[in-house]
Amino acid sequence: MSFSPYPSYQRHCGWSRPDDMIKAAPALRGDQEYDAVVIGAGYTGLAIVQRLAQLHPEYRIALLEAEQIGAGSPGRNSGFVLETVLGGVHTAHFNEIHALYQRTHKELMKQAALPTNRSGQTIFKAAATARGEKALQQLSKSLQTSKQPWQSMDAKQLQELTGSNYYRAGIRLSGNQLVNPVELVTAIARQLPDNVTLYEQSPAIELEQHQRSWTVCTPEGQLKAPQVFLANNAFIKGLGFGQSRSVTIYTYAGITAPLNDSEREQTSSKGQWGLLPAHRLGTTFRSTNDGRLMVRGMYDYETEGGNEVPDILQRSLSKRYPSLQGARQLEQWWGGTTSLTANGAPLWGQLKPGLFASVGCNGVGIVKGWLLGKTLAELAHGIATHNIPSLFGRPSWIPPEPFRKVGFLTVSAIEKKLAGNEC
Numbered sequence: 001m002s003f004s005p006y007p008s009y010q011r012h013c014g015w016s017r018p019d020d021m022i023k024a025a026p027a028l029r030g031d032q033e034y035d036a037v038v039i040g041a042g043y044t045g046l047a048i049v050q051r052l053a054q055l056h057p058e059y060r061i062a063l064l065e066a067e068q069i070g071a072g073s074p075g076r077n078s079g080f081v082l083e084t085v086l087g088g089v090h091t092a093h094f095n096e097i098h099a100l101y102q103r104t105h106k107e108l109m110k111q112a113a114l115p116t117n118r119s120g121q122t123i124f125k126a127a128a129t130a131r132g133e134k135a136l137q138q139l140s141k142s143l144q145t146s147k148q149p150w151q152s153m154d155a156k157q158l159q160e161l162t163g164s165n166y167y168r169a170g171i172r173l174s175g176n177q178l179v180n181p182v183e184l185v186t187a188i189a190r191q192l193p194d195n196v197t198l199y200e201q202s203p204a205i206e207l208e209q210h211q212r213s214w215t216v217c218t219p220e221g222q223l224k225a226p227q228v229f230l231a232n233n234a235f236i237k238g239l240g241f242g243q244s245r246s247v248t249i250y251t252y253a254g255i256t257a258p259l260n261d262s263e264r265e266q267t268s269s270k271g272q273w274g275l276l277p278a279h280r281l282g283t284t285f286r287s288t289n290d291g292r293l294m295v296r297g298m299y300d301y302e303t304e305g306g307n308e309v310p311d312i313l314q315r316s317l318s319k320r321y322p323s324l325q326g327a328r329q330l331e332q333w334w335g336g337t338t339s340l341t342a343n344g345a346p347l348w349g350q351l352k353p354g355l356f357a358s359v360g361c362n363g364v365g366i367v368k369g370w371l372l373g374k375t376l377a378e379l380a381h382g383i384a385t386h387n388i389p390s391l392f393g394r395p396s397w398i399p400p401e402p403f404r405k406v407g408f409l410t411v412s413a414i415e416k417k418l419a420g421n422e423c
C-alpha cells in the first residue's frame with residue numbers, strides 16, 4: 001500500500017471560521033536554508049515552533065503546512081480540550097499526566113489568548129448500555145485513585161442536560177473545555193514568534209538526508225536545515241517513517257443548523273455540554289455556543305468514506321432525538337484524520353540525527369499534542385523536562401499489509417459489536 005504524504009479531504013469542515021481569520025501565508029517557492037523546519041501546523045507543530053523559538057531566539061524557523069491553517073485535521077475535530085486522563089497510559093501515570101495536562105491546557109489557552117473560563121459547560125462520559133455502565137464504573141475507580149475530579153450523573157440529570165432520554169448513567173469530568181477547534185488553532189497561529197516563517201499550501205512531499213542536514217521538498221521549493229521535525233500526524237507514513245508503528249484513521253463529524261429557540265431550550269437549557277461515549281467506538285455529541293448539535297462517529301482505515309457517512313451520523317443523532325425536528329438534518333458533515341498506534345503510545349523522539357517526530361495522539365490530541373510538541377523541542381535542545389517514553393510508553397510494532405488491514409478490520413468489527421448502542 002502506498003501512503004499519501006499529505007491530506008486531501010473531500011469536504012470542508014463545518015466549524016465556523018473567525019471573521020478575522022489570519023490571512024493566508026504564501027506557499028514556499030524556491031530554495032532556502034533555515035536552522036529548523038517543522039512539518040505540520042497542528043497543535044503539535046505549533047507547540048514545537050513556539051518552544052523552539054523561545055529556546056533559540058537566534059534561529060530561523062520554517063513551518064510548513066499542507067493546507068491553510070485550521071482547514072485540516074486540527075480544525076476538524078470535536079473541540080474537547082481534555083485535561084482528564086481517561087486511559088491509553090498505565091494507571092500509575094494518570095496522576096502525573098493529569099497534572100501536566102492541567103498546566104498544558106492553561107498554556108495552550110494563554111497562547112491562543114482565549115479564556116479558560118468554562119463556566120456553563122458540562123463535559124461528561126455517558127453510557128447507553130449495561131456494558132457502557134460497567135466501563136464507567138471502572139473509569140470512576142481509576143479517576144478516584146488518581147485523584148482526578150469527577151461526579152456521577154444519573155439518567156434524569158443526563159436528560160435534563162441534553163434533552164435526550166437515551167442514556168442511563170454518566171460521569172461528569174471537571175477541568176475540561178469545549179471550543180471551536182478552527183478558532184483555537186487559528187488563534188494560536190496568529191501568535192507566531194517573529195523568527196518563525198509560515199508557508200501554507202506547502203506540503204512536504206519528500207525528505208532527503210545529507211551528511212549534516214536534511215532537505216525537505218515541497219511541490220515548488222526546497223528547504224535545507226540541520227533539524228527537521230515531523231508533526232504531520234497521520235501523514236508521517238507518506239514521508240517514509242512510522243509505517244510499522246502507526247495507522248491512519250478517518251473519523252467523521254456532522255453539525256445541524258442552529259436549533260430554534262424551543263429546541264435550544266430542550267437541548268442546552270443548562271449551558272453547553274459535551275458527551276464522550278462510554279465505549280471508544282461509540283458516538284460523541286455536543287452542543288455549540290451558537291445552538292447547534294454536533295455528532296462524531298465511525299472509523300475508516302486509511303481512506304476517507306463516502307456518502308454512507310451522513311446517513312450513519314444522522315441515524316445516531318435521530319436515535320437520541322427522535323422528536324426533535326432540528327436534529328433531523330445535518331447541515332454539514334466532514335471527515336478528518338488521526339494517527340493511531342496499536343498500544344496508544346505516541347511515536348515521539350529522535351528518529352535519526354537531526355530528525356525528530358511526534359505523532360500518534362490516538363484521537364485526543366489537542367492538549368496532548370501541545371505537550372508532546374513542546375517537550376520534543378526541548379529534547380532537540382538537549383533538555384529532558386519530562387520522560388515522555390516512560391510516561392506514555394513506546395508504540396508497539398504493527399505488521400505490514402495485508403495483516404495490518406485485516407487486524408484493524410477484525411478488531412474494529414468486534415469492538416463495534418461490543419459498543420452496540422453507544423454508537
Ligand SMILES: Cc1cc2nc3c(=O)[nH]c(=O)nc-3n(C[C@H](O)[C@H](O)[C@H](O)COP(=O)(O)OP(=O)(O)OC[C@H]3O[C@@H](n4cnc5c(N)ncnc54)[C@H](O)[C@@H]3O)c2cc1C
Nearest residue numbers: 040042043044066072073074077078080204336364365366
Ligand atoms: C473528527 C475528529 C474529532 C476529534 N475530536 C477530538 C477532540 O474533541 N479532542 C481532542 O483532543 N482530539 C480530537 N481529535 C483528534 C485531534 O484532532 C488530533 O489528535 C490532533 O489534531 C493532533 O494534533 P497534531 O498537531 O498532532 O496533528 P494534526 O492535527 O493532524 O495536524 C497535522 C498538521 O500537519 C499537516 N500536514 C500533514 N501532512 C503534511 C505535509 N506533508 N506537509 C505539511 N503539512 C502537513 C496537516 O494539514 C495538519 O494541519 C479528533 C479527530 C477527528 C478527526
